[in-house]
Amino acid sequence: MTHPFRLDGRTALVTGANAGIGQAIALALGRAGARVIAASRRPATETLTALGPQGEALMLDLSDPLAARDIFAGRRVDILVNNAGIIRRADSLDVTEQDWDEVMDVNLKAVFFTTQAFARAVLARGGRGKVINIASLLSFQGGIRVASYTAAKHGVAGLTRILANEWAGRGINVNAIAPGYIETANTAALRADPERNAAILARIPAGRWGRPEDIAExxxxxxxxxxxYIHGAVLNVDGGWLAR
Structure with a gap:
């Protein structure tokens, strides 16, 4: 009988696997027995060193939303983790079309077309697949000064649901994780600001910032x-932030 939490014999592709949450996910999947393709636009040297022979590098720049259209040809992948993302901060009155398009291309358009290519390959071989999208608390909330990011992450939640509706009966699970406030390079400035750090911690029932490993597991x-049997779910991993 297959162990319910093991991934032996499976291959996972993780985008944005060179650092932060993506790196933690890649390593956790490897520990669970998966072979991991660490996809990133910068070398994922540290990730690959930790993975050892279970790891494979793939240079992938999703600023071109169709960059992944051919990567599943001739390469069996069972699990896709859409983690790569960018953010641009500005008052909504000052957001430029270029900034809007760059965020939407990486955070939403690339997610759809990468997942489409993955699903086509899985269905063509008559297999089963798992898709895990990285959503956000801003899939549910508005935020401040991150209009394009909020719009994209709302879109990720919607894509997760529609693709689950279409593919659940065809052997592909599509779900998402909505991380809370996580200790990564992207949140270093917030954690270094005593007032902002205190305000954030005051709202988290768990009383601490999340760690990349919390998302990875x-x-x-x-x-x-x-x-x-889980399809179309957006799981909040936020220490209780949204419950508050």
Whole structure:
């Protein structure tokens, strides 16, 4: 009987696997037995060193939303983690079309077309697949000064649901994780600001910032057989932030 939380014999592709949450997910999938393709636009040297022989590098720049259209040809991938993303901060009155388009291309358009290419390959071989999208608390909230990011992450939640509706009966699970405030390079400035840090912690019932590993282990669950009957879910991994 297959262990419900093991990924032996499976291959996962993780975008943005060179650092932060993407790196943690890649390593956790590897620990669970998966072979991991670490896809990123910068070398994922540290990730690949930690993965050892279970890891494979793939240079992939998703500023071209169709960059992944051919990567699944001749390469069996069972699990896709759409983690790569960017953010641009500005008052909504000052957002430029270029900034808007850059964020939407990486955070939403590339997610759709990468997932489409993955699903075509899975269905063509008559297999099963798991898709894990990285959403955000801003898939549910508005935020401030991140209009394009908020719009894209709302879109990721919507894509997760529609693709689950279309593919659940065809052997592909599509789910998402909505991370809360996580200790990464992107949040270093917030954590270094005593007032902002205190305000954030005051709202988190768990009383601490999340760690990349908190997201990574949730990704293992969604990639593993244990989650086979979960479709279209957006799981909040936020220490209780949204419950507050």
């Amino acid at each position: 949730t990704a293992v669950f969604l990639a593993a057989p244990a989650s086979n």
